[in-house]
Amino acid sequence: MSIIKRNFGRYGFLAMLLILAIIYVAYALEGSLFSGVLGLVSITALAIFKAYRDRYKNDLVRRDAIINHIVDGIFTIDSHAVIVMVNPALTKMFAYQEQELLGENISIIMPESVARMYDSRISHASTELPNFLNKTVVIDGLCKDGKLIPLELTMSPMKLGEELFYT
Numbered sequence: 102m103s104i105i106k107r108n109f110g111r112y113g114f115l116a117m118l119l120i121l122a123i124i125y126v127a128y129a130l131e132g133s134l135f136s137g138v139l140g141l142v143s144i145t146a147l148a149i150f151k152a153y154r155d156r157y158k159n160d161l162v163r164r165d166a167i168i169n170h171i172v173d174g175i176f177t178i179d180s181h182a183v184i185v186m187v188n189p190a191l192t193k194m195f196a197y198q199e200q201e202l203l204g205e206n207i208s209i210i211m212p213e214s215v216a217r218m219y220d221s222r223i224s225h226a227s228t229e230l231p232n233f234l235n236k237t238v239v240i241d242g243l244c245k246d247g248k249l250i251p252l253e254l255t256m257s258p259m260k261l262g263e264e265l266f267y268t
Contacts (some may be wrong), residue, residue, distance in 0.1 A: 174252075177268040182207045185266065196245040211245050234258055234267075 168175060174191030178184055183204050183248065194195030194197050195210050235257050242252040256267045 173228050176202075176207070176210075177266050178207050180265045184209070186268075194244075194250070195242065201245075210242050210244075212241050212249060230244065 138186050150264065155247045171188065172190055175186075175188040176191055177182055177186040184205050185206055187199055187202050189199075195202075197210075207214075234254065236251050237255045240252055240254050241249040244250060259266050259268060
């Protein structure tokens with residue numbers, strides 16, 4: 102019973118009763134146990150798929166809530182140093198709107214000297230593991246108004262499929 106409840110929530114027992122009722126009806130109408138079992142397999146597969154899909158959607162909502170409410174600025178760049186994701190804390194910190202940063206090179210929020218250094222290191226990351234990854238460094242960030250702010254930056258690589266990203 103706990104397997105049913107874990108996979109189907111508090112209505113698991115009712116779902117199981119419904120499945121048994123469908124088997125009974127299919128058997129009574131068709132006179133074949135095969136059609137009843139086939140109905141059971143189909144309904145069970147759909148219920149399991151829905152349960153996993155709902156769990157996956159809930160996980161994504163939870164992850165997005167964490168990213169959007171954390172006070173630390175978070176960005177993700179691709180292997181060409183192009184910004185693909187920012188959280189609200191980062192946009193507030195640098196006084197940009199999200200759409201102003203997405204698709205731009207990371208250099209938009211770094212002074213030129215820092216940007217050159219990181220751009221060069223990221224472009225070589227596909228052939229060698231950069232020594233700045235997974236280490237916290239203190240650098241200056243460049244706000245939209247030109248003001249410099251001190252930052253603690255830690256960049257970590259992540260591979261999604263064949264693509265390499267840094268966050």
